[in-house]
Each structure stands twice: as C-alpha cells, then as structure tokens.
Amino acid sequence: MIALHDIKSPKPEDFPSELEGLRMTKQRREILSVILSKRDHPTANDVFLRAQKRMPTISLATVYNCLEALVSHGIVRQVNFERESSRYCPNLNDHCHFQDESTGQIHDVTFKKGVNLADFLELPQGTEISHLEISLKGRIGSS
Amino acid sequence: MIALHDIKSPKPEDFPSELEGLRMTKQRREILSVILSKRDHPTANDVFLRAQKRMPTISLATVYNCLEALVSHGIVRQVNFERESSRYCPNLNDHCHFQDESTGQIHDVTFKKGVNLADFLELPQGTEISHLEISLKGRIGSS
DNA sequence: AGGGGAAATTGGAATTATTCTAATTTGGAG
C-alpha cells in the first residue's frame, strides 16, 4: 500500500478526479501537487506563490478553500507554531514538528515506536483525544 | 517553597513591587492577580474584561503589554490551540493542555513522573529544545 | 450533445487578534 505522499514528483494529472470523497478540481489538484512536491511546510501564502507559477489565475481565497478541503478530508495536515501562520504538511504518518530557530526550518519528528500518549500523560480517565498537536522549537547542536 | 500560583485568592497588594526582575506596576499586579485568581485559561480579552472591574481605566493595549511582560519573565504561560486566540495560564509546573470540545474548557494535563520527551520522540541527535507545546482536544467519556 | 443546478472559484471587502505609534503619565533614583 503506497501512500500518496510517497509519490516522488507528482504532477497534478497523477491524481484521480475524486479522493477521500473530495472532488479533485484542477485547483485542488494543483495545490495538492504543490504540497507533495517539496517536503517543507509551506504557509498558505507560500502555496499560493508556488501554485501561481503553473496556474497564474488562481486566487488566494481558493488556496485557503482548497487547503481547508484537503485538511478536512485528511489528505493534508495543518501545522501550527504558536501564533505564526498555519503551515501545511503532506506527511500523514503520526508525527510532530520541530522548528529549528536558527534556520526557521521545520522538521518532522516521529514518535518512538511502541509508545503511546497515555503512557506519557496523566489524562483524566475516559478522555477521548480527537486532535493532538506537539510543536517543538530549538536548535540543533553542532556536537 | 510555596509557588506564586498556590496562593488562594491573591489580591494585587500581595505581590512585591518587583518579581523576577520585572517591575510590578499596578496594572501588571492587577493582571497577574486576575490570572491567578481563577484557574481557567483566559484570553487577553477575558483578562481585559476582568481587570476592568477593579481598574476601569486599564486599556487593552496595556493588557497585551503586561501579558507579554509576564510571559517573557516566566511568571505566566501562554497557551495556544490551533488558530484560536492565545490563552494565559498561571500553572508553572511542567504540563500541557486538553480542551474539552463539549464545554470548551481547558484542563491542565501533567506528565507521568519519570518520563521525558526524549523517550518519546525520535529527535535528531544534538537537538536542544527551547520551547515545547502539547495541545490536545477531545471529549471526556461518561464511563 | 445540451441544459440545469449544485459546488467551486474568484476578487474584493470584512473580520479580528495582535502590534505599533506617538503622546501622556508614572514612579523610582538622585
């Protein structure tokens, strides 16, 4: 089973016309391909700028609309660092984010295998988590 | 050693005129007392509304200024959930936050003792974390 | 193939949390 985000350099044409019950319009396809084609974590505006290269008439409102559609259908993840603008991530595996304060770059951080949340947190019993976000900031030492 | 946030119903007068190197003006005192006097996680505007009761001339800009001063001096914590407005927390112990989606209430969640981040995350070696935020959303089952 | 209609896109305006600015006030040091 090969996940969408494993595809190397996807062209918009590579996507079916419907995905996870979401109609794949050409704008949505373009935006998805922008997000999948570079493993960084672009903001909506970054996505807009990149999408404009191949689709000069796309609007920022559409970028926001498409991102919201992709996120709510679980095709793309939305990532937040404090009050900064949201970023978007194609990695659907369980992971969290580390922002290197010296470069601004965001790195995916996976969980050690076998661990699960409840092992770490003193959660009130009966808690059902629907959404989890872990964001780290710091530096990578030269050692 | 009794921590500030353990004081029951602190009046502004209870605070020294300087704290952690921060000059305690009457506005800062008032705002700190607002935050300490109720264990919820108010937004800046909530704080403004509450502070106005005892200090009708305080301005929203001052509330933001004071919160920023208190946060940057480590006297209060700033808490974020996705794109919602920031909230402020008097609990300085290591903890994270759970928002109950049925009530909107935010609960402090502590870490199980003895665990530490590096045990959970596949961090690139040499990583120095300067800031960490864990935010959960969900519901508390009736069981 | 043609037409209807719901959904998507668009540009621009609106919203809103937060920050900035410039003028005034405050309060501790000398």
Add this chain to the structure above:
DNA sequence: CTCCAAATTAGAATAATTCCAATTTCCCCT
C-alpha cells in the same frame, strides 16, 4: 523635588484568515 526612563494609553495599523456575492465549472440527467 526634579528628571528621566519605562509604562500606559487611545487609536491607528497590520496581517492572517474568512466572508460575500457574482461568475464559472462541471457533473448528472435527458
């Protein structure tokens, strides 16, 4: 008491995101 840096204030500015109303797209039906 005076001086001065820092804090407060009202209001304007900013910027990310959402809303709106008009247009366009395109799927479905005949």
